[in-house]
Amino acid sequence: MARYFRPVALGRKHFLFAGSNERGKCLALFYSLLASCKKQQVNPWEYLKDILERMPRTQTSQLRDILPDRWKSNTCRADLYD
Helix, strand or coil, X not given: CHHHHHHHHHHHHHHCCCCCHHHHHHHHHHXXXXXXXXXXXXXXXXXXXXXHHHHHHCCHHHHHHHCHHHXXXXXXXXXXXX
């Protein structure tokens, strides 16, 4: 059980050295996305590459659709129909 909280403690330590509150928030957001990828068993590099390419064309109302849990299901469905 202690191993489960280790990344959170390490993240908290790193947030102290982010440089500012805004940078700390950005780092926390990035860290949360990576943790979500891990939980959903999504390759974080593939995920980040894909969403960074799609973000300029994505409307604010559609941002939930590119979160790791939904992104995984979208890519799995695309694989089924290829």
